[in-house]
Amino acid sequence: MGCDGGTIPKRHELVKGPKKVEKVDKSAELAAKWKYCALSQEKLRRPIVTCELGKLYNKDAIIEYLLDKSAERPNTEAVVHIRGTRDIKELNLTDNPEWEGEGRNTKGDKYEDIYCGMFICPVVGLEMNGKHRFCYLQTCGCVFSDRALKEVKTEICHKCGDPFKSEDVVVLNGTKEEVEKLKEKMGERRAKAKTKKSKKSKAAETVSAPSENSPSPPVDVAGSSSSQNDGDKSESTEAEPSGSSGSSNGTKSSTASATTKRSIQSMEEKSEAFKSLFTTHSSAKRTKEQTSNWVTHTPYHF
Template identity: 50%
Template sequence: MGCDGGTIPKRDELVRTKKKPEQKDKDSELSYRWRHCNITQQPLQKPIVACHLGRLYSKLSVIEALLDRSQLPETARHIRNLKDIKELKLTPNPAFQDGAEKGDGYVDRQSAPYICPVIGLEMNGKFKFSFIWGCGCVMSERSLKEIKTKVCHKCQKPFAEEDVVILNAADEDLNLMQTRMEARQARLRLEKKVKKTAIKQEIEEEGSDVAKTEEIKNVPLKTEPLDKPSVSKQATKTLKGGQGDKRPSDSKIENPDFKKAKGSYSVAKDPQATEVFKSLFTTSQKAQDQTRAHWITYNPFYN
């Protein structure tokens, strides 16, 4: 069997044992999950989005996968449209230095590009992070537990407990996110149904108002005769029989100015005209007493 020459065999060389499965580096695995898209397995690119289950994606990758659903992995089949994802409002880490990894250099897996805006924890997978579905703000779970409130710490918008989504949830947290997703979708469907019902009722009310207006327009107006003044029987007989005081038909009221337009009118006979005004016309007494015609002008050679 050998063992000559001073060689000392080890136990694993002599005894065959079952090989243990290779263990993954937990830090590297967490760093990969928090920095890579769940669809394309490529590094996350802004804008970064998350689904109801808390998985991270690049928005461009989600759009491309929705256009060609064959690219969607089994873990993202629940995404049917862009309403099933939410764009995240992340807080950048000022101490993070992004650069190419060198083969002989140390890579700090604990450093993360984003932090909690409340207590400053780095989003590297060591601590639980959550986001609010209504506004998309991301913060650590510790900040939500330490500062219990019903408004967002970052944008001050109100939210409910069901709106909190845990990022990269696993095991029990994943089941909880599944339950919250179903409850949230049921609530959205109910709100949509109520909104449609309200719009339908409003349209029906407007239609009934229009119909009433048309009916009012089509109703014929009844014109009642005005009350005639009461006339006594004696007056009626007088009007019909021609009795009583009645003006003759030939004595009509005429305008005195119309008399001047008639051919029988003469200014010389008008009692209201002055003598100066009458002298302007040939019919005046002064014009008739002249020895020469009115058309002869004065000329010293002829007089």
């Protein structure tokens, strides 16, 4: 039956108290963040990308998600803020020379360091295993430790040499407070981008509207546009005094005669060779004998 062999029960066996809160293993939590994709929960492999909140993903998993968002996948709440490939950045990581792969200790006769990371900081040499803060630059995607950026202060990337600002530095796998700040910055950036797009669209509409409404000036037979005649009008009116009404009537009659269209054949200053180039010349007209029933009646066929 039990308890008949002189066993003495303890208090916690008889009295039921509140259950202890289960604590998450720190090593397992760090491995889940720094060694596995936040979307597919698979091991990280190149190419590795990140979002504006500093989470790590496999690039192929993100592309599959963007191509088919309706498919059922676990952890989709981690990528709701990713709308397209513009919201992710491919990381330029530095390999750890001491990393031997996942199956480096198959025999079990060596000490296996669970905190050994695949990548390191190219400046200080710290391993990217979760113990140290790491950041990436939004301009070029290079990854450095926070200690390297603080000790070697510069406005040029240590690895590729591209310039950057303090606003371009984003923490990878930061705390909850840091993630909330990154969300606020992301919202501000997207709001500014929307305002810029709306301003550009309005400016394009205002530029296209007057160009569509403005008609082209008519051209007469001689090839001179009406804008030239308008210029002659303004010059003639400015040259004469405004006080005399007779002179104004004379200028009106002269401009009216200038604007009337004249036939090229009636221009005496033009030569016969020049007049013969046009279809209104007498040589271009055909007689009844030259015409036929099956030829189109145009002056270009003889």
